[in-house]
Amino acid sequence: MTTADLILQQLINGVSLGAMYALLALGFTLVYGILELINFSHFNIFMVGSFVALMTLDAFGLKGQTVVLTGLPLAGVLLVAFLVTMVATGVLGVGIERFLLRRVRHVKGPAAMITTIGVSYILLNVVLLTTGADAKNFPNPLPAVHYDIGGAVLRLREILIWIIAFVLMGGLSYFVNRTRLGKAMRATAQDPDAARMMGIEVDRVIMTAFFVGSALAGAGGLIFGLYYNFTSASVGFVAGLRAFTAAVLGGIGNVPGAMVGGLIIGLIEASGGQLIATAWTDVVIFSILVLVLVFRPSGLFGRMAPNKS
C-alpha cells in the first residue's frame, strides 16, 4: 500500500468508528444539554445495547461468522435488530431516569452523577455475572462485497454503517429542529423553569432525551459488534470515555458538534495505530479531553448548554 492508500484506508475506518462514537456522544450531549449531568450509565447502556443486538441476531439463527445473508432477508434482519436494540436500550434509559435519577435530579452537588456511576456499575456487573468476562463472537451476516479504491478497501460493512449513522443522525436533527417535542427539548435545555411555565412538560422532555440518547447508544452498540465482530462486558468504559471526549470536543450540549467530535475521535483512533503505537491511543484521546476541557471548555463549536450557576 502506498501512503495515499494508507491514508484513504484509515479515513474509511475512521469515519466508520467516528459514526459509532458520534451516536454515543449524542446521548451524552442530549442529557447534559438539559440536566447538566454527566450520565455515566450511558457507557454501559451502549454495552448492553451490543448484547441485546447479539441476542437478537442469535435469535435469527445467526451464530458466529458462518451465516451470511443477502438482499431482503439481510435488510429485514438488520432492521429488526436495530429496532429491537434501540427500543430495549431506550426503555432501559427511560427506566433509569424515571425510577432513579428523577429522585436525585434536584439535589445540589454530585449526588446525581454518583448515582449514574452506581447504575453503570450495576449494568456492567449484571452482564459480567450472567455472561462472563470473555469476549463474545458477534455475528457478521454481511456478504464479503468490497470495492477497491486504489490500494484501499471499502467494504459493504462500512457503507452500511455510514448509511445507518446518516439516517439516525438526520432523523435526530429533524426531531430536534423541526418537531414540536424537539422544540420543547431545546427550550428546556435553555431554561427548564421558564419552559415549565410555558406549559412544557419538562419531565416528559427529559424522558424523551433519555429515550432518544439511549436508543442511539444501542444503535452504536450494534454497530460496534458489526465493526469489530465481538463484544464483551468491558467495551462500554473505553468506548464511552472516547465518546464523551467527542461530545466535549464538539461542545457539550451541541448536537452537530457531537457528530463532528465523534468523527474526529474516530479518525484519531484509526490513524493512532498507524502514527503512534496503538497502546498509546487512549493516552492521546484522554489528553485531548483534558486539554479541551482546560483550554476551551466550550469545545470547537461552542457549548449549547445554558449557563446555570
Next chain:
Amino acid sequence: MVTAALNALGRPFAGIAPERRKFITLVLLTVVMLAFPIVHDNDGDIDSMANAMSYATLALGLNIVVGFAGLLDLGYAAFFAIGAYYYGILTSFQVMPEWSSFWQPFAALGLVEKMNQGGPDLVHFTLSFWLALPTAALVAAFFGVLFGAPTLRLRGDYLAIVTLGFGEIVPIVARNKSDWTNGAAGLNGVQAPRLFGWSFGVDATPYYYVGFAMVVLLIFISIRLRDSRIGRAWMAIREDETAAAAMGVNLVRFKLLAFAIGAAFAGMTGVFFVAKLQTATPEMFGFPVSTMILVMVVFGGMGSVWGVVLGAAVLQLLQSWFLKDLTQWINAFGDLVGSAWLRQVDLVQSIELIFGIILVVMMLFRREGLIPAMAKAPPLNMAAQTANVQRGGFTGLERIGRWQPAGGNALEVKGVTVKFGGLVALNAVDLVVPDGGVVAVIGPNGSGKSTLFNVITGLVHSDGGSIRFHGAELLGLAPHEILEAGVARTFQNIRLFPNLTVLQNVMIGEHARLHAGPVASVLRLPGTRREEAGARAWALDIIGLFGNRLTPRIDQIVSGLSYANRRRVEIARAIATRPKILLLDEPTAGMNPAETLELAEQIKSLHELGLTILLIEHKLDVVTRLAQNVIVLDHGEKIAEGLPDDVRRDEAVLTAYLGRTAQAAHAGVANG
C-alpha cells in the same frame, strides 16, 4: 431504627460526660485493635484487616478531596499507583542503570548498592520503606498539584471527567512503559520493609500494626485539619465557591492543597500496599479501584472522618469475610434444596455489583452516609426561640472596637464599564465613598447595581475604568485579595455556606485575618491554639451583636434558619472579616417593617463606630435614614447623585422609576 437501637445501648452510659465517653470509646477501640492479632492468631484474617486499613487510609485521603473540599476526583487511584511504583521501582531489580561515580554518595546513604551479575557494575536501588513512606507522600503530592493545577478552573462535573482521564492515563503509562514497570506482568522482587535488620517477610502481623499506625495518624491529621482554618476554607469552597472567594479564600491555593494532601495519603498507602504485596501491576490502580474508594467514602459519609474509615472497613471486610461465609451458606443451602444455581452462586464475584447498588441506594435514600459529617443541633426551647424586636442599634458594640476614619475617600470608582456580550451593564460609572461615610446606590431592577458590587469585589471583569480603595487599585485583583484589602460584602440573594453552622459561617469570614497553615493546624501548637480561640471569641462577639437572634443558634445549620436570620448571618460573616468598607446588597430585602427598622438602626450604629458603608437598597425610608449621599443608576448609567431628599425629587429619577407619563400623574406620591 439504628439510631433507636444505639440510643438504647447507650442508655446505661448516659451519666458519663460526652467528652469522657468519647475518650473511653477511643481507648477501648485502640486496645481491641492492638490486641486483635495476639488474640486471634489467624494470618488470613489479620491480612484482611491490614488490607482494610490500607483502604481506610485511601478513603481518608479521598475524603479530604471529595468530602471536605467537594472536588469530585474519579481518578484518585492514580496517586495510589504513583506511590506504589515509586517504592516498587526503587526497591526491586526492575530498573538498574550502569554504575558510575555519580551513585557513590547515594550508596553512602544506603539508597543504592553496587551489584554485579556478570557484565558491567549495575545500580540496585535499596530505598528503605520508612524513608519511602514520607517521600512517597511528597512525590504524590507533587503529582497532585501537577494534575490539579490545570483542572482547577473547571466546574465540578468537568473536574470529575478530567480526573477520570488522568486516572486512566497513569495505569496505561505503567502498562506501556514496561522497561520501568515490567508492564502487565507486574514488578517483581519488591523488598519487604525491614526494622532494625529484621525483615517483615510475608507474615501479616507486622503489616497490620504499620497499617494501624497509618490509620491512626491519618485520622488524627484529618480531624485536626477539619477543625481548623484550612478545613473551614475547604468546606466553604465545597458549599459555594463564589462566596468562599468573596470571603477571602484563595481558591487556587486551597484546592491545590486539598489535591496535594489527598494525593499524599494515597502515595503513602501505595508504598504500604506494594511492600505488603511485594508486587505491583497496572490493574491494581484502574477506574474500578478509584470507584471502590469513592464507594467507601460515599457509604461512610462524605466529609465524615470516622464515617469513611468505617465505610472502608465494612466494605473490605464484607468482601473478604462475610461474602465468603455467605457464599458457603448459600451453596450449602443449594445442596440441601438441590438447586444447581444456588450451589454455584459466588457472592465474592458480585462485589462490584454490590458496590453499584450501595452507591445508588445511598444516593437515593441516605446521602449523608453511615455517620453523617454534620451532627444535628438540638432544637431550641421556647425562650431561646423568642426574639423581640431590638431598637436603637446593636448591643455589645464595645467588644468589637472602633474604626478610625482617616478622612479623604475610601473608595473611588472612575469610569467603570462592564459589558456582557452586547449588553452594557455599567457605562462609565463614577462613584466616591468618603472614609467613614454611608453611600447608597438605588435604581430600578436591572440598572446595574449588583454588577457594580460584583466589579468592585472582583467577581466580574471590567471593560475599562479604575477602582481605587484607599489609593490602591482593585481592578485586576482576585476576589480574595480584594477582601484582604478590607472590602467585604453581602449578596442580594444570600450566599451563605448552606450546610455549615452559623458559627462556622461567621468564622470563615475571619479566614483572611488568620494565619494557621496546614502544618500549624495539624500540630496545633500554643500559638495556633490561641489564634483559634481568639477567632471563636471574635465570631461569638459579632454573633452576639444581634442579641438573642443568633446566639442560641450558633450550632445550627444555616439552611434551616429563617430568611431574616440568614441575612443576619451574612452580615455577621461580613463584619467578621474586619472590613474597612462594608458593601451591603439589599440587606433588608424580604424583612417585615419592624425587622427592617431594627436592621437599619443596627447598620447606623456600625456607621457611628466609624465603619464605611456602601449600600444597595430599594426601601427609600432606609436610604433616607442611613445615607449621606445617594447614587442613582439606570440602564448602567449614573443619572443622578446627591442628598437623599434631593434625589427623591429629581426629574430623571422619577422618570426612571415611574416612567414619563406616570410621572406627571404621580409626582406627589414618589416621596412615600
